[in-house]
Amino acid sequence: xxxxxxxxxxxxxxxxxxxxxxxxxxxxxxxxxxxxxxxxxxxxxxxxxxxxxxxxxxxxxxxxxxxxxxxxxxxxxxxxxxxxxxxxxxxxxxxxxxxxx
Numbered sequence: 001x002x003x004x005x006x007x008x009x010x011x012x013x014x015x016x017x018x019x020x021x022x023x024x025x026x027x028x029x030x031x032x033x034x035x036x037x038x039x040x041x042x043x044x045x046x047x048x049x050x051x052x053x054x055x056x057x058x059x060x061x062x063x064x065x066x067x068x069x070x071x072x073x074x075x076x077x078x079x080x081x082x083x084x085x086x087x088x089x090x091x092x093x094x095x096x097x098x099x100x101x
Contacts, residue, residue, distance in 0.1 A: 022101040030093040041095045042069035056099035066098040
């Protein structure tokens with residue numbers, strides 16, 4: 001009976017710890033790289049998965065759970081708009097990458 005109770009307790013603890021895994025969303029500029037990676041990330045295509053995973057791993061996260069294009073209106077704070085401060089006129093293109101530990 002004790003071993004069954006210990007097993008159930010461990011399983012509950014393991015399930016709870018995975019539910020509290022750290023998740024963070026990074027908003028990064030979607031800059032053209034000449035290889036089309038920017039389009040893979042912005043369109044959420046399969047080819048962007050490795051780039052998103054590598055980005056997360058470079059910040060000590062285990063995996064990327066999602067990536068997508070973000071409209072500048074979705075972002076609060078100081079986000080440059082297309083104009084004088086933008087290089088190549090692409091300041092309004094951003095990608096959100098969701099990373100998990």
